[in-house]
Amino acid sequence: MNSRIAACLLVALSPLPAAAQQRPAVVSDEAFRVCGDPANMPFSNRDEGGFENKIAELIAAEVKLPLRYFWMPQGPGFVRNTLGTKLCDVIIGYASGADPVQNTNAYYKSAFVLVTKTGGPLDGVDRLSDERLKDKRIGLIAATPPSDYMLRYGLLPKAKSYPLIVDRRYDSPAEAMISDIVSGEIDAGILWGPNGGWFARQASAPLTVTALTHETNGPPMSFRITFGIRHGELEWKRRLNELIAGRQGEIDKILLGYGVPLLDDQDRPITKPRS
Incomplete structure:
Protein backbone atom coordinates (compact mmCIF):
# COMPACT_ATOMS: atom_id res chain seq x y z
CA MET A 1 0.00 0.00 0.00
CA ASN A 2 1.54 3.26 -1.08
CA SER A 3 0.92 5.92 1.53
CA ARG A 4 1.28 8.76 -0.92
CA ILE A 5 -1.94 8.03 -2.82
CA ALA A 6 -3.57 10.94 -1.03
CA ALA A 7 -4.85 10.29 2.49
CA CYS A 8 -6.69 7.21 1.29
CA LEU A 9 -3.58 5.07 0.98
CA LEU A 10 -1.73 5.92 4.18
CA VAL A 11 0.67 3.27 5.46
CA ALA A 12 1.56 4.52 8.86
CA LEU A 13 4.40 4.68 11.26
CA SER A 14 5.12 7.63 13.47
CA PRO A 15 7.94 9.59 11.86
CA LEU A 16 11.45 9.06 13.13
CA PRO A 17 13.34 12.10 14.46
CA ALA A 18 15.05 14.00 11.67
CA ALA A 19 17.69 15.51 13.92
CA ALA A 20 19.75 12.33 13.76
CA GLN A 21 20.87 13.13 10.21
CA GLN A 22 22.66 16.20 8.91
CA ARG A 23 20.50 18.87 7.31
CA PRO A 24 21.83 20.44 4.08
CA ALA A 25 20.27 23.77 3.13
CA VAL A 26 18.76 23.43 -0.38
CA VAL A 27 18.49 21.11 -3.38
CA SER A 28 21.84 19.40 -3.39
CA ASP A 29 24.27 19.66 -6.29
CA GLU A 30 26.42 16.91 -4.75
CA ALA A 31 23.92 14.03 -4.72
CA PHE A 32 20.49 13.05 -5.96
CA ARG A 33 18.84 12.94 -2.55
CA VAL A 34 15.72 10.78 -2.31
CA CYS A 35 13.22 10.57 0.55
CA GLY A 36 12.54 6.84 0.83
CA ASP A 37 10.62 4.31 2.89
CA PRO A 38 12.95 1.51 4.06
CA ALA A 39 10.27 -1.22 4.03
CA ASN A 40 7.56 -0.62 1.44
CA MET A 41 7.87 -3.13 -1.37
CA PRO A 42 7.21 -3.10 -4.26
CA PHE A 43 7.86 0.65 -4.07
CA SER A 44 11.09 0.86 -2.09
CA ASN A 45 13.19 -0.75 0.59
CA ARG A 46 16.57 -0.28 2.20
CA ASP A 47 18.08 -2.89 -0.13
CA GLU A 48 16.95 -0.66 -3.03
CA GLY A 49 14.91 -3.45 -4.55
CA GLY A 50 11.71 -1.55 -5.33
CA PHE A 51 10.64 0.08 -8.58
CA GLU A 52 10.98 3.55 -7.07
CA ASN A 53 14.58 2.66 -6.21
CA LYS A 54 15.22 1.63 -9.81
CA ILE A 55 13.65 4.85 -11.12
CA ALA A 56 15.80 6.84 -8.69
CA GLU A 57 18.89 5.06 -10.04
CA LEU A 58 17.86 5.96 -13.57
CA ILE A 59 17.41 9.65 -12.74
CA ALA A 60 20.61 9.83 -10.69
CA ALA A 61 22.54 8.45 -13.63
CA GLU A 62 20.95 11.00 -15.94
CA VAL A 63 21.92 13.95 -13.71
CA LYS A 64 25.36 12.36 -13.11
CA LEU A 65 25.11 12.52 -9.34
CA PRO A 66 25.49 9.80 -6.71
CA LEU A 67 22.21 8.49 -5.33
CA ARG A 68 21.68 9.13 -1.63
CA TYR A 69 18.67 8.20 0.50
CA PHE A 70 17.15 9.66 3.62
CA TRP A 71 15.14 6.77 5.01
CA MET A 72 11.96 7.29 7.00
CA PRO A 73 8.86 5.08 7.30
CA GLN A 74 5.87 6.69 5.64
CA GLY A 75 3.15 8.00 7.88
CA PRO A 76 2.02 11.22 9.51
CA GLY A 77 4.73 13.83 9.18
CA PHE A 78 6.63 12.06 6.39
CA VAL A 79 6.72 15.09 4.07
CA ARG A 80 7.32 17.55 6.88
CA ASN A 81 10.26 15.55 8.24
CA THR A 82 11.88 14.77 4.89
CA LEU A 83 11.29 17.39 2.19
CA GLY A 84 10.30 19.93 4.81
CA THR A 85 13.59 19.66 6.68
CA LYS A 86 15.58 19.60 3.42
CA LEU A 87 17.15 16.28 4.28
CA CYS A 88 16.21 15.08 0.79
CA ASP A 89 14.97 16.71 -2.40
CA VAL A 90 12.45 14.36 -4.03
CA ILE A 91 9.84 11.74 -3.17
CA ILE A 92 9.80 9.35 -6.11
CA GLY A 93 6.08 8.51 -5.91
CA TYR A 94 3.37 11.00 -4.91
CA ALA A 95 -0.22 11.32 -6.08
CA SER A 96 -0.91 14.26 -8.37
CA GLY A 97 -2.77 17.08 -6.67
CA ALA A 98 -1.68 16.21 -3.13
CA ASP A 99 -1.20 19.51 -1.30
CA PRO A 100 1.84 18.78 0.89
CA VAL A 101 4.16 18.70 -2.12
CA GLN A 102 4.68 20.36 -5.48
CA ASN A 103 4.00 17.74 -8.14
CA THR A 104 6.03 17.19 -11.27
CA ASN A 105 4.34 15.84 -14.37
CA ALA A 106 2.98 12.35 -13.83
CA TYR A 107 5.22 9.47 -14.83
CA TYR A 108 2.57 6.79 -14.48
CA LYS A 109 -1.10 6.24 -13.85
CA LEU A 212 -11.25 -1.27 -11.87
CA THR A 213 -11.69 1.55 -14.35
CA HIS A 214 -15.48 1.46 -14.75
CA GLU A 215 -16.51 2.81 -11.35
CA THR A 216 -18.10 6.28 -11.58
CA ASN A 217 -19.98 8.80 -9.43
CA GLY A 218 -17.77 8.20 -6.43
CA PRO A 219 -14.20 8.65 -5.24
CA PRO A 220 -11.50 8.23 -7.87
CA MET A 221 -10.15 4.74 -8.38
CA SER A 222 -7.20 5.73 -10.55
CA PHE A 223 -4.38 8.13 -9.74
CA ARG A 224 -1.57 9.86 -11.59
CA ILE A 225 1.74 9.46 -9.80
CA THR A 226 4.42 12.14 -9.85
CA PHE A 227 7.66 13.06 -8.17
CA GLY A 228 6.98 15.16 -5.08
CA ILE A 229 9.21 18.16 -4.36
CA ARG A 230 9.08 21.30 -2.23
CA HIS A 231 6.79 24.13 -3.25
CA GLY A 232 8.53 27.02 -4.99
CA GLU A 233 11.38 25.01 -6.50
CA LEU A 234 10.33 25.71 -10.07
CA GLU A 235 13.68 25.12 -11.74
CA TRP A 236 13.98 21.75 -10.01
CA LYS A 237 10.48 20.88 -11.21
CA ARG A 238 11.38 21.89 -14.78
CA ARG A 239 14.50 19.73 -14.72
CA LEU A 240 12.67 16.70 -13.35
CA ASN A 241 9.91 17.10 -15.93
CA GLU A 242 12.56 17.03 -18.66
CA LEU A 243 14.05 13.86 -17.20
CA ILE A 244 10.66 12.15 -16.97
CA ALA A 245 9.83 13.01 -20.58
CA GLY A 246 13.24 11.90 -21.82
CA ARG A 247 13.21 8.59 -19.95
CA GLN A 248 9.51 7.69 -20.06
CA GLY A 249 10.08 4.49 -22.01
CA GLU A 250 12.70 3.26 -19.54
CA ILE A 251 10.46 4.20 -16.61
CA ASP A 252 7.59 2.25 -18.18
CA LYS A 253 9.87 -0.76 -18.61
CA ILE A 254 10.76 -0.70 -14.93
CA LEU A 255 7.13 -0.39 -13.87
CA LEU A 256 5.90 -3.14 -16.18
CA GLY A 257 8.70 -5.35 -14.92
CA TYR A 258 7.23 -5.08 -11.42
CA GLY A 259 3.73 -5.90 -12.62
CA VAL A 260 2.35 -2.37 -12.20
CA PRO A 261 -0.96 -2.08 -14.11
CA LEU A 262 -0.30 1.04 -16.20
CA LEU A 263 -3.08 3.15 -17.73
CA ASP A 264 -3.09 5.93 -20.30
CA ASP A 265 -5.12 9.13 -19.87
CA GLN A 266 -8.25 7.35 -21.13
CA ASP A 267 -7.74 4.50 -18.61
CA ARG A 268 -6.71 2.08 -21.33
CA PRO A 269 -4.04 -0.47 -20.38
CA ILE A 270 -0.43 0.22 -21.33
CA THR A 271 1.26 -3.11 -21.98
CA LYS A 272 4.57 -2.02 -23.48
CA PRO A 273 6.91 0.92 -22.85
CA ARG A 274 6.00 4.16 -24.53
CA SER A 275 8.51 5.64 -26.93
Whole structure:
Protein backbone atom coordinates (compact mmCIF):
# COMPACT_ATOMS: atom_id res chain seq x y z
CA MET A 1 0.00 0.00 0.00
CA ASN A 2 1.54 3.26 -1.08
CA SER A 3 0.92 5.92 1.53
CA ARG A 4 1.28 8.76 -0.92
CA ILE A 5 -1.94 8.03 -2.82
CA ALA A 6 -3.57 10.94 -1.03
CA ALA A 7 -4.85 10.29 2.49
CA CYS A 8 -6.69 7.21 1.29
CA LEU A 9 -3.58 5.07 0.98
CA LEU A 10 -1.73 5.92 4.18
CA VAL A 11 0.67 3.27 5.46
CA ALA A 12 1.56 4.52 8.86
CA LEU A 13 4.40 4.68 11.26
CA SER A 14 5.12 7.63 13.47
CA PRO A 15 7.94 9.59 11.86
CA LEU A 16 11.45 9.06 13.13
CA PRO A 17 13.34 12.10 14.46
CA ALA A 18 15.05 14.00 11.67
CA ALA A 19 17.69 15.51 13.92
CA ALA A 20 19.75 12.33 13.76
CA GLN A 21 20.87 13.13 10.21
CA GLN A 22 22.66 16.20 8.91
CA ARG A 23 20.50 18.87 7.31
CA PRO A 24 21.83 20.44 4.08
CA ALA A 25 20.27 23.77 3.13
CA VAL A 26 18.76 23.43 -0.38
CA VAL A 27 18.49 21.11 -3.38
CA SER A 28 21.84 19.40 -3.39
CA ASP A 29 24.27 19.66 -6.29
CA GLU A 30 26.42 16.91 -4.75
CA ALA A 31 23.92 14.03 -4.72
CA PHE A 32 20.49 13.05 -5.96
CA ARG A 33 18.84 12.94 -2.55
CA VAL A 34 15.72 10.78 -2.31
CA CYS A 35 13.22 10.57 0.55
CA GLY A 36 12.54 6.84 0.83
CA ASP A 37 10.62 4.31 2.89
CA PRO A 38 12.95 1.51 4.06
CA ALA A 39 10.27 -1.22 4.03
CA ASN A 40 7.56 -0.62 1.44
CA MET A 41 7.87 -3.13 -1.37
CA PRO A 42 7.21 -3.10 -4.26
CA PHE A 43 7.86 0.65 -4.07
CA SER A 44 11.09 0.86 -2.09
CA ASN A 45 13.19 -0.75 0.59
CA ARG A 46 16.57 -0.28 2.20
CA ASP A 47 18.08 -2.89 -0.13
CA GLU A 48 16.95 -0.66 -3.03
CA GLY A 49 14.91 -3.45 -4.55
CA GLY A 50 11.71 -1.55 -5.33
CA PHE A 51 10.64 0.08 -8.58
CA GLU A 52 10.98 3.55 -7.07
CA ASN A 53 14.58 2.66 -6.21
CA LYS A 54 15.22 1.63 -9.81
CA ILE A 55 13.65 4.85 -11.12
CA ALA A 56 15.80 6.84 -8.69
CA GLU A 57 18.89 5.06 -10.04
CA LEU A 58 17.86 5.96 -13.57
CA ILE A 59 17.41 9.65 -12.74
CA ALA A 60 20.61 9.83 -10.69
CA ALA A 61 22.54 8.45 -13.63
CA GLU A 62 20.95 11.00 -15.94
CA VAL A 63 21.92 13.95 -13.71
CA LYS A 64 25.36 12.36 -13.11
CA LEU A 65 25.11 12.52 -9.34
CA PRO A 66 25.49 9.80 -6.71
CA LEU A 67 22.21 8.49 -5.33
CA ARG A 68 21.68 9.13 -1.63
CA TYR A 69 18.67 8.20 0.50
CA PHE A 70 17.15 9.66 3.62
CA TRP A 71 15.14 6.77 5.01
CA MET A 72 11.96 7.29 7.00
CA PRO A 73 8.86 5.08 7.30
CA GLN A 74 5.87 6.69 5.64
CA GLY A 75 3.15 8.00 7.88
CA PRO A 76 2.02 11.22 9.51
CA GLY A 77 4.73 13.83 9.18
CA PHE A 78 6.63 12.06 6.39
CA VAL A 79 6.72 15.09 4.07
CA ARG A 80 7.32 17.55 6.88
CA ASN A 81 10.26 15.55 8.24
CA THR A 82 11.88 14.77 4.89
CA LEU A 83 11.29 17.39 2.19
CA GLY A 84 10.30 19.93 4.81
CA THR A 85 13.59 19.66 6.68
CA LYS A 86 15.58 19.60 3.42
CA LEU A 87 17.15 16.28 4.28
CA CYS A 88 16.21 15.08 0.79
CA ASP A 89 14.97 16.71 -2.40
CA VAL A 90 12.45 14.36 -4.03
CA ILE A 91 9.84 11.74 -3.17
CA ILE A 92 9.80 9.35 -6.11
CA GLY A 93 6.08 8.51 -5.91
CA TYR A 94 3.37 11.00 -4.91
CA ALA A 95 -0.22 11.32 -6.08
CA SER A 96 -0.91 14.26 -8.37
CA GLY A 97 -2.77 17.08 -6.67
CA ALA A 98 -1.68 16.21 -3.13
CA ASP A 99 -1.20 19.51 -1.30
CA PRO A 100 1.84 18.78 0.89
CA VAL A 101 4.16 18.70 -2.12
CA GLN A 102 4.68 20.36 -5.48
CA ASN A 103 4.00 17.74 -8.14
CA THR A 104 6.03 17.19 -11.27
CA ASN A 105 4.34 15.84 -14.37
CA ALA A 106 2.98 12.35 -13.83
CA TYR A 107 5.22 9.47 -14.83
CA TYR A 108 2.57 6.79 -14.48
CA LYS A 109 -1.10 6.24 -13.85
CA SER A 110 -2.61 3.20 -12.18
CA ALA A 111 -5.84 2.13 -10.52
CA PHE A 112 -7.21 -0.09 -7.83
CA VAL A 113 -7.46 -3.67 -9.06
CA LEU A 114 -9.59 -6.73 -8.46
CA VAL A 115 -7.51 -9.86 -7.82
CA THR A 116 -9.16 -13.24 -8.48
CA LYS A 117 -8.16 -16.84 -9.06
CA THR A 118 -7.37 -17.45 -12.71
CA GLY A 119 -9.88 -19.85 -14.25
CA GLY A 120 -12.35 -19.40 -11.41
CA PRO A 121 -16.00 -18.29 -11.38
CA LEU A 122 -15.02 -14.60 -11.30
CA ASP A 123 -13.07 -14.65 -14.56
CA GLY A 124 -14.01 -11.62 -16.62
CA VAL A 125 -15.35 -9.51 -13.74
CA ASP A 126 -14.11 -5.96 -14.32
CA ARG A 127 -16.45 -3.86 -12.19
CA LEU A 128 -17.82 -4.04 -8.67
CA SER A 129 -21.42 -3.89 -9.88
CA ASP A 130 -21.08 -7.33 -11.50
CA GLU A 131 -23.82 -9.64 -10.18
CA ARG A 132 -21.31 -12.45 -9.75
CA LEU A 133 -19.83 -10.59 -6.78
CA LYS A 134 -23.11 -10.35 -4.85
CA ASP A 135 -22.62 -13.42 -2.66
CA LYS A 136 -18.82 -13.35 -2.58
CA ARG A 137 -16.45 -12.49 0.23
CA ILE A 138 -14.14 -9.75 -0.95
CA GLY A 139 -11.06 -8.43 0.78
CA LEU A 140 -10.30 -4.72 0.89
CA ILE A 141 -8.00 -2.35 2.71
CA ALA A 142 -9.96 -0.34 5.27
CA ALA A 143 -10.80 3.30 4.49
CA THR A 144 -9.67 3.19 0.86
CA PRO A 145 -11.80 4.45 -2.08
CA PRO A 146 -13.22 1.02 -3.07
CA SER A 147 -15.07 0.93 0.26
CA ASP A 148 -17.59 3.47 -1.07
CA TYR A 149 -18.43 1.31 -4.06
CA MET A 150 -18.57 -1.85 -1.94
CA LEU A 151 -21.15 -0.12 0.25
CA ARG A 152 -23.13 1.07 -2.78
CA TYR A 153 -23.36 -2.44 -4.25
CA GLY A 154 -24.11 -4.20 -0.96
CA LEU A 155 -20.78 -6.01 -0.82
CA LEU A 156 -19.60 -4.85 2.61
CA PRO A 157 -21.53 -7.25 4.88
CA LYS A 158 -19.48 -10.24 3.72
CA ALA A 159 -16.24 -8.33 3.13
CA LYS A 160 -13.02 -9.01 4.98
CA SER A 161 -11.22 -5.83 6.02
CA TYR A 162 -7.44 -5.53 6.22
CA PRO A 163 -5.74 -2.73 8.15
CA LEU A 164 -4.60 0.44 6.45
CA ILE A 165 -2.26 1.61 9.20
CA VAL A 166 0.55 -0.89 9.75
CA ASP A 167 4.27 -1.11 10.33
CA ARG A 168 5.39 -2.58 7.01
CA ARG A 169 8.55 -3.94 8.59
CA TYR A 170 6.40 -6.48 10.41
CA ASP A 171 3.05 -6.66 8.63
CA SER A 172 1.86 -6.65 5.02
CA PRO A 173 -1.92 -6.52 4.51
CA ALA A 174 -1.56 -6.89 0.74
CA GLU A 175 0.40 -10.12 1.10
CA ALA A 176 -2.09 -11.39 3.65
CA MET A 177 -4.96 -10.66 1.26
CA ILE A 178 -3.25 -12.47 -1.61
CA SER A 179 -2.64 -15.48 0.63
CA ASP A 180 -6.32 -15.51 1.61
CA ILE A 181 -7.37 -15.48 -2.05
CA VAL A 182 -5.14 -18.45 -2.79
CA SER A 183 -6.39 -20.39 0.25
CA GLY A 184 -10.06 -19.65 -0.46
CA GLU A 185 -10.56 -17.63 2.73
CA ILE A 186 -11.87 -14.87 0.44
CA ASP A 187 -13.14 -15.04 -3.14
CA ALA A 188 -11.41 -11.89 -4.39
CA GLY A 189 -9.47 -8.91 -3.16
CA ILE A 190 -9.12 -5.23 -4.03
CA LEU A 191 -5.70 -3.57 -3.85
CA TRP A 192 -3.94 -0.49 -5.16
CA GLY A 193 -2.61 -1.50 -8.58
CA PRO A 194 1.14 -1.71 -7.91
CA ASN A 195 0.53 -3.80 -4.79
CA GLY A 196 -1.95 -6.08 -6.53
CA GLY A 197 0.26 -6.58 -9.57
CA TRP A 198 3.41 -7.27 -7.58
CA PHE A 199 2.05 -9.58 -4.90
CA ALA A 200 -0.13 -11.52 -7.33
CA ARG A 201 3.07 -12.42 -9.15
CA GLN A 202 4.50 -13.82 -5.92
CA ALA A 203 1.46 -15.99 -5.20
CA SER A 204 1.61 -19.79 -5.13
CA ALA A 205 -1.35 -20.07 -7.54
CA PRO A 206 -2.20 -18.21 -10.77
CA LEU A 207 -4.09 -14.99 -10.10
CA THR A 208 -5.72 -12.47 -12.44
CA VAL A 209 -5.34 -8.74 -11.83
CA THR A 210 -8.02 -6.49 -13.36
CA ALA A 211 -7.97 -2.69 -13.18
CA LEU A 212 -11.25 -1.27 -11.87
CA THR A 213 -11.69 1.55 -14.35
CA HIS A 214 -15.48 1.46 -14.75
CA GLU A 215 -16.51 2.81 -11.35
CA THR A 216 -18.10 6.28 -11.58
CA ASN A 217 -19.98 8.80 -9.43
CA GLY A 218 -17.77 8.20 -6.43
CA PRO A 219 -14.20 8.65 -5.24
CA PRO A 220 -11.50 8.23 -7.87
CA MET A 221 -10.15 4.74 -8.38
CA SER A 222 -7.20 5.73 -10.55
CA PHE A 223 -4.38 8.13 -9.74
CA ARG A 224 -1.57 9.86 -11.59
CA ILE A 225 1.74 9.46 -9.80
CA THR A 226 4.42 12.14 -9.85
CA PHE A 227 7.66 13.06 -8.17
CA GLY A 228 6.98 15.16 -5.08
CA ILE A 229 9.21 18.16 -4.36
CA ARG A 230 9.08 21.30 -2.23
CA HIS A 231 6.79 24.13 -3.25
CA GLY A 232 8.53 27.02 -4.99
CA GLU A 233 11.38 25.01 -6.50
CA LEU A 234 10.33 25.71 -10.07
CA GLU A 235 13.68 25.12 -11.74
CA TRP A 236 13.98 21.75 -10.01
CA LYS A 237 10.48 20.88 -11.21
CA ARG A 238 11.38 21.89 -14.78
CA ARG A 239 14.50 19.73 -14.72
CA LEU A 240 12.67 16.70 -13.35
CA ASN A 241 9.91 17.10 -15.93
CA GLU A 242 12.56 17.03 -18.66
CA LEU A 243 14.05 13.86 -17.20
CA ILE A 244 10.66 12.15 -16.97
CA ALA A 245 9.83 13.01 -20.58
CA GLY A 246 13.24 11.90 -21.82
CA ARG A 247 13.21 8.59 -19.95
CA GLN A 248 9.51 7.69 -20.06
CA GLY A 249 10.08 4.49 -22.01
CA GLU A 250 12.70 3.26 -19.54
CA ILE A 251 10.46 4.20 -16.61
CA ASP A 252 7.59 2.25 -18.18
CA LYS A 253 9.87 -0.76 -18.61
CA ILE A 254 10.76 -0.70 -14.93
CA LEU A 255 7.13 -0.39 -13.87
CA LEU A 256 5.90 -3.14 -16.18
CA GLY A 257 8.70 -5.35 -14.92
CA TYR A 258 7.23 -5.08 -11.42
CA GLY A 259 3.73 -5.90 -12.62
CA VAL A 260 2.35 -2.37 -12.20
CA PRO A 261 -0.96 -2.08 -14.11
CA LEU A 262 -0.30 1.04 -16.20
CA LEU A 263 -3.08 3.15 -17.73
CA ASP A 264 -3.09 5.93 -20.30
CA ASP A 265 -5.12 9.13 -19.87
CA GLN A 266 -8.25 7.35 -21.13
CA ASP A 267 -7.74 4.50 -18.61
CA ARG A 268 -6.71 2.08 -21.33
CA PRO A 269 -4.04 -0.47 -20.38
CA ILE A 270 -0.43 0.22 -21.33
CA THR A 271 1.26 -3.11 -21.98
CA LYS A 272 4.57 -2.02 -23.48
CA PRO A 273 6.91 0.92 -22.85
CA ARG A 274 6.00 4.16 -24.53
CA SER A 275 8.51 5.64 -26.93
